[in-house]
Amino acid sequence: GESVGLHLPTLSVQEGDNSIINCAYSNSASDYFIWYKQESGKGPQFIIDIRSNMDKRQGQRVTVLLNKTVKHLSLQIAATQPGDSAVYFCAEKYSGGGADGLTFGKGTHLIIQP
Amino acid sequence: DTEVTQTPKHLVMGMTNKKSLKCEQHMGHRAMYWYKQKAKKPPELMFVYSYEKLSINESVPSRFSPECPNSSLLNLHLHALQPEDSALYLCASSQGSLQAFFGQGTRLTVV
Numbered sequence: 001g002e003s004v005g006l007h008l009p010t011l012s013v014q015e016g017d018n019s020i021i022n023c024a025y026s027n028s029a030s031d032y033f034i035w036y037k038q039e040s041g042k043g044p045q046f047i048i049d050i051r052s053n054m055d056k057r058q059g060q061r062v063t064v065l066l067n068k069t070v071k072h073l074s075l076q077i078a079a080t081q082p083g084d085s086a087v088y089f090c091a092e093k094y095s096g097g098g099a100d101g102l103t104f105g106k107g108t109h110l111i112i113q114p
Numbered sequence: 115d116t117e118v119t120q121t122p123k124h125l126v127m128g129m130t131n132k133k134s135l136k137c138e139q140h141m142g143h144r145a146m147y148w149y150k151q152k153a154k155k156p157p158e159l160m161f162v163y164s165y166e167k168l169s170i171n172e173s174v175p176s177r178f179s180p181e182c183p184n185s186s187l188l189n190l191h192l193h194a195l196q197p198e199d200s201a202l203y204l205c206a207s208s209q210g211s212l213q214a215f216f217g218q219g220t221r222l223t224v225v
Binding site for chain 1: 118120144145147149154155156157158159162163164169170172204206208210211212213214215216217218219221
């Protein structure tokens with residue numbers, strides 16, 4: 001079964017607003033987390049990652065927050081743009097397992113309204 | 115070059131056909147992966163190659179046969195597939211245990 005993913009299928013936001021996409025994971029051994037963006041007909045595109053020794057990491061217009069106590073991960077997108085429309089997946093793994101592959105959450109479809 | 119290239123982009127095959135999906139990366143990554151993604155679902159891990167050796171097979175049926183000819187190439191040989199095997203097949207690579215870079219996928223339709 002899936003060990004990652006708080007299922008919120010669709011999130012609709014106004015252009016220019018901030019978006020917050022949430023994800024829960026259940027595997028306590030997971031210590032590495034990634035957010036991917038997948039546009040229609042394309043492969044997943046890396047957005048940002050975070051290790052379990054951090055609780056926040058910022059990129060360009062994106063911030064990932066990790067709460068290990070409640071096993072929760074979130075992706076914040078500032079000033080959303082039409083190009084942000086996509087499905088967003090969180091993924092997790094235990095980095096000590098080497099090339100183990102990723103376990104993906106169910107995904108959230110972000111819709112940007114003009 | 116941070117690209118993973120997959121060919122073909124689209125493939126339609128009959129249930130008695132044999133076909134192959136190809137994946138190539140030139141980032142020097144030593145781990146390569148095959149994932150399967152059904153519509154409106156997340157990618158699911160199929161196989162992992164580490165240093166050109168198969169390290170993980172997620173109980174994938176034998177009609178899917180992976181091959182890693184060298185550190186830059188990964189193939190997925192298909193034989194006697196079923197219509198339910200229709201999906202987007204994604205290849206990825208990574209350096210060690212960190213983030214994986216994905217290709218654009220092959221959209222497979224089995225008729």
